[in-house]
Amino acid sequence: HWGYGKEDGPSAWHRQYPVAKGNRQSPIDIIPDEARRDSSLGPIFLKYDRCTSLNISNNGHSVVVEFNDSDDRSVIQGGPLDNPYRLKQFHFHWGEKGCEGSEHTVAGIGYASELHLVHWNAVKYKTFEEAATAPDGLAVLGIFLELGDDHRWLHMITDALYMVKFKGSSTDFKGFNPKCLLPSNLHYWTYLGSLTTPPLHESVIWIVLKESIVVSDKQLGMFRLLQFSGEEDGRRMRMENNFRPPQPLKERLVRSSN
Numbered sequence: 361h362w363g364y365g366k367e368d369g370p371s372a373w374h375r376q377y378p379v380a381k382g383n384r385q386s387p388i389d390i391i392p393d394e395a396r397r398d399s400s401l402g403p404i405f406l407k408y409d410r411c412t413s414l415n416i417s418n419n420g421h422s423v424v425v426e427f428n429d430s431d432d433r434s435v436i437q438g439g440p441l442d443n444p445y446r447l448k449q450f451h452f453h454w455g456e457k458g459c460e461g462s463e464h465t466v467a468g469i470g471y472a473s474e475l476h477l478v479h480w481n482a483v484k485y486k487t488f489e490e491a492a493t494a495p496d497g498l499a500v501l502g503i504f505l506e507l508g509d510d511h512r513w514l515h516m517i518t519d520a521l522y523m524v525k526f527k528g529s530s531t532d533f534k535g536f537n538p539k540c541l542l543p544s545n546l547h548y549w550t551y552l553g554s555l556t557t558p559p560l561h562e563s564v565i566w567i568v569l570k571e572s573i574v575v576s577d578k579q580l581g582m583f584r585l586l587q588f589s590g591e592e593d594g595r596r597m598r599m600e601n602n603f604r605p606p607q608p609l610k611e612r613l614v615r616s617s618n
């Protein structure tokens with residue numbers, strides 16, 4: 361199975377997932393000066409007020425919070441999107457030290473972590489699985505986390521991590537609204553890309569926010585208490601460095617909101 365180690369990590373994924381060497385892979389290094397300001401790109405709208413979080417779990421690659429996506433109660437719309445996309449889950453990618461851990465980089469600079477809110481196009485596709493293989497099936501909102509003071513709401517997630525320490529563990533996680541994890545302004549870069557974990561489907565409209573949120577090293581350190589491995593696995597495998605490095609931009613254009 362795939363992972364982030366020497367043998368099973370990003371440089372090996374192409375063997376089982378040849379699309380890893382495709383033409384619209386993610387993440388990428390975003391170069392602000394080369395992004396095209398596009399006046400036709402309006403603001404994005406995050407309608408999360410009626411969102412219903414269900415559970416928090418450790419899937420062996422990250423910690424994931426899942427939402428009820430049976431109707432349009434929580435959607436992202438506007439910006440580069442032709443219709444609303446339903447919030448399905450969010451998860452994080454992080455490093456073992458503060459200067460790396462994000463997946464996208466900005467002019468070669470990495471952040472300590474990156475939050476991904478995964479949404480799917482329920483107008484055009486019947487299921488998430490179907491959307492996840494379509495070129496306009498998914499919209500992932502990426503938010504950078506940088507180190508500084510404690511984030512006032514992140515404790516709601518870090519307080520639950522001890523319950524999902526091992527791969528395959530899951531626990532109820534109701535009443536969490538990810539609006540509390542957003543930065544103050546929603547200016548963004550957008551480009552066509554892919555999932556950054558296998559199966560690496562080229563089905564993602566990426567929306568990466570320019571403004572990061574601030575979390576403390578203590579809070580981020582709690583994520584590193586998670587394990588890639590299951591409780592019964594002999595070897596302890598601390599969950600960290602679960603990020604894919606930037607991939608070739610190829611013939612793509614990165615656009616910028618105003």
Ligand SMILES: O=C(Nc1cc(S(=O)(=O)[N+](=O)[O-])cc([N+](=O)[O-])c1O)Nc1c(F)c(F)c(F)c(F)c1F
Nearest residue numbers: 419421422424451476489492500554555556557559
């Ligand atoms: O649901 C998925 N969520 C997901 C995406 C990413 S992502 O980093 O690729 N991303 O898009 O943000 C990272 C993690 N994670 O926990 O680290 C995730 O759990 N992935 C996914 C999948 F697992 C499949 F088996 C599949 F067939 C499919 F279509 C999928 F889209």
Ligand SMILES: [Zn+2]
Nearest residue numbers: 451453476556
């Ligand atoms: Zn991700």
